[in-house]
Structure formats: structure tokens, C-alpha cells
Amino acid sequence: MRLLFDALSYGTRPSGTRTRVLGLVPELVGLGLDIGILAGPGWSADEEARLDGATFVRVPDVPRGPLSRWWRQARIHRRAQSEYHCDFVVSECLPWPATDRLIGVVHDLRWRRDTSWAARARRRALIDGCARARQIHVVSPTTAAQLAAVLPESVDHLRVVPNGVDVARFTAAVGPTDDAILERRGLRPGYVLCVGHFEPRKAPDVAIAVRTEMAKRYVDVPLVMVGRGALLPEEGMCALKGQFPNQDAGRVLRDVTAEELPALYRGAGVVLAPSRDEGFGIAPLEALACGAPVVASDIPTHRDVLGDAARLCRVDDVSVFVGAVLSIVEQGADAPLVTGPAQAARWTWKAAAESFVQAIDEAGRS
Template sequence: MVLHDSMTSNRPATWGSGTNPDPFPAARGKPAGRSDRRTRVLMELRPCFDGYAGIPQETRLLFGAFAASSDFLMGGLLNGAASNAGARADTASDPALRVFSQAGHLIALDNGHTPASLLRRIGNRTIGSYTAERLSVLRRAREIDGLGTTLDPEVFGDWIWMRLMRLGLEPEQRALIERGKFIFPRMSWGDAARLATLNSRARTTLDMAASGWDIHLAHTPSPYRLRGGKLVVRYHDAIPLLWPHTISHAWQHARSHYRMLKANIADGAWFVCTSEPVRDDLLRLFPKAEKRSIVIPTMSSGAFRPEPRPAAQIQSIIKRGRDAGASKLRALPSAKTDSLPGASAKVDNQPFIMAVSTLEPRKNYEMLMRAAAVAHRRRDGGFHLVMVANPGWRSEREVALLRQLVNENIVYHLSDVSTHDLRALYTAAHAVICPSRAEGFDLATVEAMACGAPVFASDIPVHRWVCGDAVEYFDPYDEDRLSNLISEVVSAPRKEGRLADLADQGLRRAGLYAPSVLEPAWHNAMDQVARA
């Protein structure tokens, strides 16, 4: 499925349009012998433990969209990344014992581990915790999970909402979400991934047939094999394989991504890619996935929309975010002992350009900061670079430069910015700069456009596909050109001419990624997978 390139259309193209034909065969009816004809979707909720933006945000939006539909019965797989002791089926007749057991699983998810057994503690002391953990996982090779351990949403509804869903959904959706079914897997995602990376035949099996699920929707290549049901992988990018030099633990990520992806394709999984360039990367790696791969763009939250605020309020948002950002920089293990004096300078009312993402090499923030610093010194000030960013993979160089420019009062580094405040910053920004060298989608471009900000993006295939003619492009390897571009942008009037035209085009383009546009495409895709 490909979205119309038209800047005036808010309708997705029909299945089979464009260069990406409908890969699903004609419907042949729902499974027989079941009175409830809804498609039963078990969605991986692991991303919900990882924050707000990007994949976690879309996970919540998709869960909410499916839960609101009368055509689907939604379930959430609570497969955190950390090791657990193994959830067991709900067989206890004592209600208090069942609640106690579920509470223990929740505590393990929140803490990242369960209390070690006596045998594990002995192993940790005799052969080391790393080896003992791996041996414990190997003992459970080829385990079959009947998906029988459920979480009672009436008892633990507050945990479901506050821990998993509240950051991306509206309060009125809470009751709807809590009607879903939530399941603890017997093996955590992290342990299942270790087995799958070691040997695909050792993978944990999710018994979809016994538990009545039609589809398992995973948000990365999945470490599980299925007994019954269909696997749908939401494929975000091939960065662990194509850009290993930009991520931490590169060999581990590349190996696990490759082996799980290869196993999923061998099992006949379907792939829903976030963009056409991502699908191209998938097919470059595994051409046989062509007939089982489609494109549905990443869904943007409706919370992003223009919200003008008085200048004093914008300054207050920047000050609060800068205080939180300074605290995070000081807390880094690599932090120096200085107190970041630049982080306490007065926030002025000068124009600002803005960037929103994680600090890591492929995001190209080092070049953006150097270019902004050159432009700032050339102009003797007159603007600031506002960066809403937390340190990520291999970000030591970026953090060191960031600290320097914070102290020079060139960069305002913000952290812990709410959605409400972020859309106000987007709206107030003179422009938003998206400098990445590699992306699977880059949701910040859409968020910024949806808030009426002029966007300037690096000239990479994903940005061209997502943004079309609604942004201006620059070479992500040409620092001098970017510095000159920044000087031009901050000198231009915000409400007329070049920047005003970009803001208008961006608002129209952002409408293509609204939930109301993309939900029907998802419903169609999942329904056809279930009927295949």
C-alpha cells in the first residue's frame, strides 16, 4: 500500500496501487468453529516499556486503534526485554494466589528481573552470573508457551494505563484499553532472542492455535516461532545490518537482527514496512519477502498540531527543559565535574531553530551542532539551536560537543519535554532541522510539519519519500552548506515568503500520516492476513 503523493489528498491509495501490489491472496473466510468472528490480534507491547516517541508511540496508537474496532479482539503480549523466571498458566484456584502471582510478574517487568532462585545464586557464585544466565536460558530451548498466563485488567488496570499506555493515548481510551487481554509469556523477549540468535531451531514456540489467536504483531524481527496463527512484523529499518558502525554492541545487534529476520522469512511472516525505502532495504537483503511485504507509513499522533503560545511561555518551556537536560548531562558517567554554567544563562527571546531526536551518530547531530556554531559566531549570535535530545548509542563525541556549546550559550539542550510543550516549541520554532544520515521514517519531520513549522531535512531517500516537496533538502555530508543554510533561515522572516510557504505545505503533507488516514489501511492488512 502506498500513499498518494498528492499534497491535497488525505486518502490512502487502495491496495494494489502504485509500485507495491497487494501481497495478500483473496479472502477465504475466518477460521471455522468459532462463534466470535473478530480477528484476534496478539500485539507485542515490549516497545511500550521503552519511552514515548517513535516505535513506542506507534505501538500505543495501533493498540488503541485496533481495540476501538468492532472487527478485532486485542491482546497485549507483555514481553519485556529482561530475563524472568518463566510465567506459568493460571491454574491456582485461590484468587489471592493468582493476584500475588500476577503482581510478581509486574514487579519483574518494572525491575527488569525476578529474584534469583537458590540454584541460580549458587551458579552465579561458582561460574559467574553471565554464564549461569545463559545456561539457564539454554535449558529452556524449544519451550512451548501456551499463552495461558493472563493479567487481570480489573485488578491491574492502573498499571496497564500508567506504565504502558498513557503517554500516547487520550484518557477517554482508558476503559477501552483495559477491556483487552494481556498475557505474560513464559520467556522474556531478551531470553527468547538469545535462543533464536544461537539457533533458530531452539526458539520458543507461541501456541497461537491453543490460545485462539489469529495474528501475532511484532514490532521488530521476532524471536518466536508460532504454532498456528500468522506472524506480522512491523519492520522499521535494517540499520543493525546496513549501519552497524553507528550503533552500540554492533555485532550482537547485527547477528540477532539477521538471524531472527531470516527465521521469520523462512516461517512465512508478513512484513509491514514503515516506508518504501525500508521495504527496498528488506528486499535487498531477502528478495523472497517481496510477495509478503507492504508499506504502511508510521502513524503520527493527533496530539501534534499548531499551538501558538506567548513568547514568555516559550521561554519558560525552554528553561524547564534546559534544567532537566543539564541534570541528565551531569549524571552521565563521562560527565566532567563542571556545573555547566551555560545552562543557567538567561533564556532570551531570540529566534531559534530546533532539532528533536536521540543523540547518536546516524542522527548527524555532531555536524548540525558544528554548522550552527559556525553560523552563530559568524552572525555574532542572534539565534539559538534548541535540541530536544537524550544521549543514545555511541554518543560520546556528540555529548562532548553539546556540553561545549551549552556553555557557550549557543545551544539550549532540553530534556523531559511533554507533548503539550513540544508542540508549542515546534510551532514557535523559526525552523526545524532534521539532519540524519539514515532513518527508517523520522517521525520528527511529520510532527514538526503537523505543528506548522518549516522543515529542512537531509537529502536521504526516506526523507524524500516521507516529506515530498513539503520541505527543503540539504546534503547531510556538507557542513559548510548547512552552516550557510542556517544563516539564511534565521535571517528570513518567519511569517512570509520561503518559510511561510514551507509551513503551509508541511501542514498539508502531515495530514497523510494521521491515524484517521492510516487506520483503515491497517485494518485491511490485518483482516486479509487473517483470511489468507
């Protein structure tokens, strides 16, 4: 079977959707599927090496913005399919893929509580995309339930094909370069780590608030925030440094590489995941795989994916988050070194690939 993965809309920044391609495609290639990747120029040499065995279908001029994609991406799809004859196109569930053999992917429904015009347009696009899709893949049972509530007519086409974690890269075993990575970043083990795109639903403001409350209690443990995005947690970090000049408030790292991330997880005293909404929650799962204690928001996705291996706190309740973080920082927590990797092992890319193949075989028979 030949599949074409549309990776044009993933851009160059780290994201759950980009991580899905990097995790799922190598496993599918290993299972004998012929995979093409419709991609722009923003893929690093390391990423392409990880996708060895897949065929890159290059698009030199990637359309930017929804209107440009709407007008141009259908034409790009037709040209790509004439070059790479495939059985199915795997793409975000949007209306512009020009094929009747679309496997639409829905990662999250972050827009469902948003009343802005952009969110309404995104909802309309999703409805149109779902109507065109032969099959709809969602990344977690929570996302499946949310989509079924919004679009009841999509239920018959929904299949849960989860995300996963690369348990070969994210492991509790200390790597030979871990100390060098922490030293290069000016870190000592035991910091509070928060990993995620800097956007409102990831709640970086809660992470800053937790560090502020810790400082008020004279707990001098730095907060390390890893990610990119439009929000500026640097402003909150600067205010924190000004308010508590004798403490190490922490730092914001926007340029962390894939090679550095496992070492940062392993060096953390606790990993904080205060998201208000998630489709899957890859970052806290990676942290568990590395044996790090995790304090996360009590949202349905985290309950599904993290289980009892993480401490869950009410969304936006800073005092509860502070209590959970301090109980780990001050008393230590050995349990995640055992339960975390075991929980992460339930969500591997190999298992995700097997679910994907089962769903695709079903779509091929329909």
C-alpha cells in the same frame, strides 16, 4: 478479529516503534478490532489512557537483551496467547515469537551498512523472522525497497503500512500552555530544534556542527536538542559554550514529555533533521504538522514522507545545512505554515490503520 501487539521490546524510551503502537492501536480499536497489548511495566498512565479500549496483557519481568529474549520470549508468547486468544500476533520481525500467525514489522534497516558482529546477528535474526512471518509490514516505500534488496524472497509477503502523525495533537494552532512550557524550559521562540534519539544515524554531531558554524558567523540562535540515548551531545554543547561564551549555545533536553513536544515544535524558528538513515521520519513530519520550517537530510525516506514541504540537504554536508538554516532564520519562512500541515495530513494514523486492516484481511484469507 483479535490481534495481540507485542510491545515488550519497545522499552520505556520514546521511539518510532513505541509511537507506532500509540498511534495505530487507538485507530484500530475505533475500526472495531479487538486489540491486546503484550506489555511490561514501563507504560505511563497517559499512554495507557491513550490506548483506552485495548486490553493489556501484563508481563511483570520483561526479558532484557537479545539472548534473554531468545530463550524466554517464546515462552512468554505462548502464555500470552493462551490467555488472550488472537488471530494474529503483531511483533517486530524477529525469530522468537512462538506463532505461525506472525505479522512481522520492520521499521528500518539501520544495520545494513554495519559490519559489526551485532549487526550480523541482527541480520540473521531478521532473516529468520521474515521466514516465519505470515506477512511483513514495513513503514515506508523506502524500507520496502531496502528489505526487498536484502531479502528478495520476502517480496511476496511485503506490505507497506506506514507510520503517521497525530494531527489532533500536532497542529499549527498555538496551544494555551505553549508560552508556559517555553518559559519553564527557559526558551524564547525562534530557536533551532533537533528531535531524535542520540545515536550515530540521527547525526546529532551534524546539529552541533551547524550551530558552531552559525556562532562563527555571529548568528546567536540557540540549538535545542531533544532526545535520549547513549551519545552525549552535552559534551559538544559544553565545548560550544566554551568557545563562544557570549552566545546562547543552547541546551540538551532529555526529559521532554509528550505534552511539551508540540509546543516546542511550534516555538522553533526551524527544525533540523540531519539523519543519515531513517525508516520513516516521524519527528520532521510532526514539525511540519505544527507549521514549523524543516531542514532535513536528503535521504530517500525524507523525500517520500516530507516531499517538497521541507528543505533537503546533502547528508553530512554541514555547509549546505548552515545555508538552509540561515536562509530561514535570517529571512523567515511562511510557507511551512501552509504546506507543512497539508503534507502531514497525507500521513495520518487513520490512513495507516486503514492500510493495516486491508493487509490483515488479506493475511486472513491466505
